[in-house]
Amino acid sequence: MMYEIAVIPGDGIGPTVVDAALPVIKDAGDAHGVELDVTTYDWRTERYLDRGAMMPEDATDQLADFDAILLGAVGHEEVPDHVTLRGLLLPIRKTFNQYVCKRPTTLFEGVRSPLRGYRGGDIDFVVYRENTEGEYADVGGREHHGYDNEVAVQSAVFTREGVERIVRRAFEAARDRSGSLTSVTKSNAQAYGMVLWDDVVDEVSEEYPDVAVERLLVDAASMDFVRRPDEFDVVVASNLFGDILTDLGAAVSGSMGLAPSANLNPDGPYPSLFEPVHGSAPDIAGREIANPLATVLSGAMLFEDLGEDAAAADLRTAVQDQLASSAAPRTPDLGGDAATAEVTADLRERI
Numbered sequence: 001m002m003y004e005i006a007v008i009p010g011d012g013i014g015p016t017v018v019d020a021a022l023p024v025i026k027d028a029g030d031a032h033g034v035e036l037d038v039t040t041y042d043w044r045t046e047r048y049l050d051r052g053a054m055m056p057e058d059a060t061d062q063l064a065d066f067d068a069i070l071l072g073a074v075g076h077e078e079v080p081d082h083v084t085l086r087g088l089l090l091p092i093r094k095t096f097n098q099y100v101c102k103r104p105t106t107l108f109e110g111v112r113s114p115l116r117g118y119r120g121g122d123i124d125f126v127v128y129r130e131n132t133e134g135e136y137a138d139v140g141g142r143e144h145h146g147y148d149n150e151v152a153v154q155s156a157v158f159t160r161e162g163v164e165r166i167v168r169r170a171f172e173a174a175r176d177r178s179g180s181l182t183s184v185t186k187s188n189a190q191a192y193g194m195v196l197w198d199d200v201v202d203e204v205s206e207e208y209p210d211v212a213v214e215r216l217l218v219d220a221a222s223m224d225f226v227r228r229p230d231e232f233d234v235v236v237a238s239n240l241f242g243d244i245l246t247d248l249g250a251a252v253s254g255s256m257g258l259a260p261s262a263n264l265n266p267d268g269p270y271p272s273l274f275e276p277v278h279g280s281a282p283d284i285a286g287r288e289i290a291n292p293l294a295t296v297l298s299g300a301m302l303f304e305d306l307g308e309d310a311a312a313a314d315l316r317t318a319v320q321d322q323l324a325s326s327a328a329p330r331t332p333d334l335g336g337d338a339a340t341a342e343v344t345a346d347l348r349e350r351i
């Protein structure tokens with residue numbers, strides 16, 4: 001089977017981790033007769049600085065017919081993040097209706113959590129982040145720039161359809177896993193959009209009597225991600241809260257460099273996008289020490305979405321085995337001194 005894959009390495013450590021991970025991902029495909037036909041796009045902040053746009057006007061048309069998209073990272077110290085994000089990643093997520101942002105958090109065997117007392121396998125949950133609206137809606141404006149009476153309005157947008165479809169996916173996931181779902185809001189302070197969210201969770205929960213539902217305010221959820229991360233299984237949250245909580249999840253499970261994500265368009269006909277949770281990491285960009293495993297694991301999610309479960313399993317097994325082996329190379333974020341390329345060379349041998 002052959003798949004057409006668009007690859008956008010992007011900024012900072014994006015090209016480092018994509019260049020390193022792609023051969024590993026391809027190896028896993030080859031082992032199961034799955035061929036990836038890759039087209040690489042140089043859409044990144046350098047392009048914005050040269051030509052005034054992160055990507056061409058017809059970028060989403062160019063991407064629409066691919067089977068999947070793999071992205072490295074977007075962000076650059078010389079350009080504000082809201083410009084780079086709104087110039088590349090957000091239009092792709094929204095145009096392609098990638099309304100599920102699925103982000104697993106796993107403490108792997110052999111990886112040390114900064115939290116005391118947790119061992120490999122103890123932390124294992126998945127966040128379903130709403131990915132097309134909420135606090136990331138491009139609704140608002142600024143007036144009287146630079147004057148004392150300057151005003152900025154930023155509206156969060158919650159639609160019944162938008163909330164229901166992500167909540168439903170999260171319930172399905174909870175049913176497939178251990179049957180418990182945590183819904184995170186801030187409906188004491190956000191009394192419209194987030195109360196709609198709570199109402200929808202109540203309504204949908206009636207269709208899933210076998211799923212136990214816990215409701216947490218985001219401040220309590222943040223504490224509990226630190227105090228009892230082992231008790232979560234499936235977490236569903238708005239665009240902003242999901243974003244913040246998954247960085248925290250990555251941190252408590254050992255490193256930003258291990259956290260993969262999938263931006264899914266579950267209903268077709270558009271491609272889904274796979275990317276590590278981390279950003280462009282300017283503090284280590286260009287040093288070839290970025291951890292490529294989050295991108296490799298994003299590749300596993302890509303295979304899974306294409307229905308190529310055996311290739312996905314091979315990638316995950318190789319990563320798990322590598323992390324469990326004290327002799328295997330590790331990048332500095334995991335306490336080692338290996339370069340990115342050493343980690344992927346070792347993975348290729350394992351596959």
Ligand code: ATP
Pocket residue numbers: 012013017073074075076081256257258277278279280281282283284289290291292294331333
């Ligand atoms: P951006 O503005 O693009 O989001 P950032 O620095 O704010 O960049 P991240 O890129 O997520 O956010 O980086 C957060 C921290 O995690 C940094 O210290 C970075 O070095 C570290 N980090 C992120 N990704 C990796 C990785 N793949 N390997 C090693 N360290 C990483």
